[in-house]
Amino acid sequence: MGHKWWHWVLGVVVILAVFVPSTAWMRQRTTHYRTQYKTALNPTIMVPGSSASQNRFDALIKELRKETKVRHSVLKVQVETNGHVTYTGSIRQGDNHPFIVIAFDNNQDGVTNINKQAKWLNIAFKDLVKTYHFNHFSAMGHSNGGLILSLFLEKYFGETQHVSIDRLMTIATPYNMESDSTTQQTTMLKELIAGRQKLPKKLTVYSVAGTENYSSDGTVPANSVNQGKYVFQNQVAHYTQITVTGDETSHSDLPQNKQIVLLIRQYLLQENLPADQRQQNQQAKRRALNGEATQP
Amino acid sequence: MEQWRPLGRLWRFNQRVSRWRAARAIKEALRIAYPFVLVMTAIDVIGQSFLASNGFFFQIYHVGDWLPGLELWQQLIQVASTVINGVVAVIIAFTTGRYLAKTYRGDGQAIGVMSALAFLTLNVNYDALEQVNRTTGEGMSKFMEPNLGPQGIFLGIVVGLCVGWFATHLMQWLTRWQLKHPRYQLSWTGRVAWPLTVVLIVTIGIGYGLSWLTAGGLNGLVYQGLSELVANPGHRGFVILGVTVLNNLLWWLGLIGPVSLAGNSAVTSLQNLAYAVQHGSGWGAPNPVTLHTLGDAYANFGGAGMTLALLIAIWIGSRQVSYRRIANQTFLPNLVNLNEPTLLGLPLLYNPILLIPFIEAPAVNVVVAWSAITLKLVPPIVYPVPSTTPGPLIAYVGTGGDWRALALSLVCLGISVLVYLPFVRLLNDQGGANHGA
Numbered sequence: 166m167g168h169k170w171w172h173w174v175l176g177v178v179v180i181l182a183v184f185v186p187s188t189a190w191m192r193q194r195t196t197h198y199r200t201q202y203k204t205a206l207n208p209t210i211m212v213p214g215s216s217a218s219q220n221r222f223d224a225l226i227k228e229l230r231k232e233t234k235v236r237h238s239v240l241k242v243q244v245e246t247n248g249h250v251t252y253t254g255s256i257r258q259g260d261n262h263p264f265i266v267i268a269f270d271n272n273q274d275g276v277t278n279i280n281k282q283a284k285w286l287n288i289a290f291k292d293l294v295k296t297y298h299f300n301h302f303s304a305m306g307h308s309n310g311g312l313i314l315s316l317f318l319e320k321y322f323g324e325t326q327h328v329s330i331d332r333l334m335t336i337a338t339p340y341n342m343e344s345d346s347t348t349q350q351t352t353m354l355k356e357l358i359a360g361r362q363k364l365p366k367k368l369t370v371y372s373v374a375g376t377e378n379y380s381s382d383g384t385v386p387a388n389s390v391n392q393g394k395y396v397f398q399n400q401v402a403h404y405t406q407i408t409v410t411g412d413e414t415s416h417s418d419l420p421q422n423k424q425i426v427l428l429i430r431q432y433l434l435q436e437n438l439p440a441d442q443r444q445q446n447q448q449a450k451r452r453a454l455n456g457e458a459t460q461p
Numbered sequence: 462m463e464q465w466r467p468l469g470r471l472w473r474f475n476q477r478v479s480r481w482r483a484a485r486a487i488k489e490a491l492r493i494a495y496p497f498v499l500v501m502t503a504i505d506v507i508g509q510s511f512l513a514s515n516g517f518f519f520q521i522y523h524v525g526d527w528l529p530g531l532e533l534w535q536q537l538i539q540v541a542s543t544v545i546n547g548v549v550a551v552i553i554a555f556t557t558g559r560y561l562a563k564t565y566r567g568d569g570q571a572i573g574v575m576s577a578l579a580f581l582t583l584n585v586n587y588d589a590l591e592q593v594n595r596t597t598g599e600g601m602s603k604f605m606e607p608n609l610g611p612q613g614i615f616l617g618i619v620v621g622l623c624v625g626w627f628a629t630h631l632m633q634w635l636t637r638w639q640l641k642h643p644r645y646q647l648s649w650t651g652r653v654a655w656p657l658t659v660v661l662i663v664t665i666g667i668g669y670g671l672s673w674l675t676a677g678g679l680n681g682l683v684y685q686g687l688s689e690l691v692a693n694p695g696h697r698g699f700v701i702l703g704v705t706v707l708n709n710l711l712w713w714l715g716l717i718g719p720v721s722l723a724g725n726s727a728v729t730s731l732q733n734l735a736y737a738v739q740h741g742s743g744w745g746a747p748n749p750v751t752l753h754t755l756g757d758a759y760a761n762f763g764g765a766g767m768t769l770a771l772l773i774a775i776w777i778g779s780r781q782v783s784y785r786r787i788a789n790q791t792f793l794p795n796l797v798n799l800n801e802p803t804l805l806g807l808p809l810l811y812n813p814i815l816l817i818p819f820i821e822a823p824a825v826n827v828v829v830a831w832s833a834i835t836l837k838l839v840p841p842i843v844y845p846v847p848s849t850t851p852g853p854l855i856a857y858v859g860t861g862g863d864w865r866a867l868a869l870s871l872v873c874l875g876i877s878v879l880v881y882l883p884f885v886r887l888l889n890d891q892g893g894a895n896h897g898a
Contacts, residue, residue: 183521187854188862190521195844195861202738205731298739327739 206299214308219268224421244285287321303332311338319360334371339389368401375414384416490557491808499802501545502794508538510797510849517849550613554580557621567629576624579664584608587672615715631656712765733843743840754841759830760823762852764800767822770877797849822877
């Protein structure tokens with residue numbers, strides 16, 4: 166009789182030794198899933214610069230579709246000045262990497278307009294998250310589109326819980342507006358620097374500059390693009406600056422520039438590029454870091 | 462002993478079946494294989510649940526953090542597991558052929574080896590042969606290795622029976638022929654070599670013919686068909702119930718594992734997970750009724766057939782010493798859902814009495830779980846569960862710690878024990894020396 170109760174005690178101890186740690190482990194796992202979970206849908210949000218419509222990236226998208234085997238679908242979003250959102254195109258069923266182009270009725274240049282556009286971007290973004298239930302995305306902004314995205318990330322992105330941004334690529338974005346100065350900071354840059362603490366800490370940023378000569382892509386001064394470091398450096402996880410020179414490097418040609426299309430594919434869309442194309446990008450990056458100019 | 466009439470009839474049926482030569486051969490073959498499978502499973506218990514990075518105990522005890530030389534341990538376990546686990550079906554083919562030959566007073570050892578070789582010829586990787594011709598013969602395995610492990614047990618038994626019967630008769634016919642024609646003297650070697658040649662010609666012919674049909678050998682053909690039949694039963698409860706019944710029937714036949722606890726990665730499970738992550742729980746998940754949320758969560762304790770409940774029923778109601786011994790020996794493997802030693806040891810395979818609760822218990826549980834989920838008494842499981850999670854904890858862990866799910870699991874376990882109990886008691890009357898561990 167004596168050893169019978171001993172068996173029961175042992176049984177209870179064994180059950181507790183399995184049950185208690187498994188409960189602790191399970192809580193840890195569910196929190197992990199909640200924080201780490203990423204939806205399969207992972208769109209790339211594109212914002213054109215001033216005076217550009219929602220069709221601004223058609224040439225780029227055509228170029229990207231030519232190269233890649235995946236046919237990314239395109240959803241175009243237009244935000245009116247009253248905050249009303251209209252959609253053109255659609256995200257194809259089963260396409261997990263669609264492009265979403267967000268443009269604005271009022272697409273004028275200028276600090277106040279860009280601030281308004283960041284606010285409109287937020288309206289469209291919230292609508293998209295609510296409709297498509299993605300919880301992470303990447304973004305690409307050309308020219309002032311990069312400013313709109315940066316302002317949006319600083320001021321409004323925190324309003325949307327449980328959504329994270331993986332990568333941001335800005336192309337010829339004038340962080341210091343038209344100023345060529347390396348010391349004078351414009352209102353825009355001051356505003357961006359003031360809010361930089363609120364940038365997502367895990368974000369990876371690529372800032373691509375194009376130069377026709379040693380100082381400008383014909384519209385945006387190279388120095389203004391370079392000022393981006395005061396916004397992103399030491400704030401986000403990685404900040405990389407890349408300079409592209411050669412053919413088709415004038416400001417408006419940049420989005421469909423062959424070199425930049427490659428950079429978008431490798432860094433923003435994280436495609437597996439063939440070795441030779443990857444090497445090309447490495448060279449561009451190394452030259453950029455060394456401050457050399459690429460041979461045309 | 463006073464018996465309920467249908468059970469009495471079942472008992473008489475069982476007695477008749479167990480006198481069949483084939484049934485005796487299978488039982489004996491499984492009995493011989495049992496200790497090997499037990500050791501193999503003990504190794505797998507350690508390997509899969511304590512040392513594999515997706516094992517249940519590995520995760521809850523954070524083994525990776527404190528065990529030095531983890532990779533070395535993993536590799537050593539893998540070596541041991543490959544050796545025994547990898548060839549268990551060959552062992553079964555050998556023992557079945559050998560025992561059947563012995564019942565005909567034939568040459569057991571020789572015919573056992575013949576059966577094993579015949580089984581191997583049916584599992585040669587014909588793709589690899591072409592590879593050898595073209596290149597240096599590197600790369601692919603010459604055998605379809607998965608088929609030599611537990612999932613080949615059914616084919617091993619079939620081949621053992623066929624070869625055992627055929628080769629014994631051929632050898633005996635040769636002996637008789639020799640007596641009639643004393644001029645042609647045939648040595649023992651000759652009497653083994655000729656049947657072996659015939660058997661190999663037949664099985665190689667079959668194997669080669671099959672290689673045109675399917676890449677996975679005879680086994681592959683069976684599994685391919687069955688997996689397609691049962692892999693995706695959708696949302697309808699009745700279909701899921703049917704698939705569960707069919708799946709357990711196949712296990713009983715030794716066709717181990719067309720459906721296993723793999724539902725974690727099914728599309729429906731991922732949709733459920735996405736929903737739970739966004740809403741905080743599984744209530745209202747898009748796919749509440751799937752094979753995963755019913756079968757894996759509530760009808761698979763110990764593996765197919767709720768064998769964990771069988772062990773408890775044996776502890777409660779069995780007076781057979783061998784049964785109680787096997788229950789003790791295989792409890793730990795059953796706890797992490799590796800029940801092959803229980804199936805082979807009792808043996809449960811081809812046991813007409815235990816077939817009924819083996820199918821009934823999971824079916825009842827699927828219905829209970831289906832009702833409970835449909836009536837919204839419990840949420841469906843949504844979080845991925847390691848396949849080595851102890852059965853009664855699967856629903857609890859999978860729902861993210863829902864007490865109602867744990868309670869339902871215990872209810873399911875209790876029901877299954879009650880289902881098994883009368884049949885286990887019935888087997889108390891089975892006597893004799895033909896089983897034991």
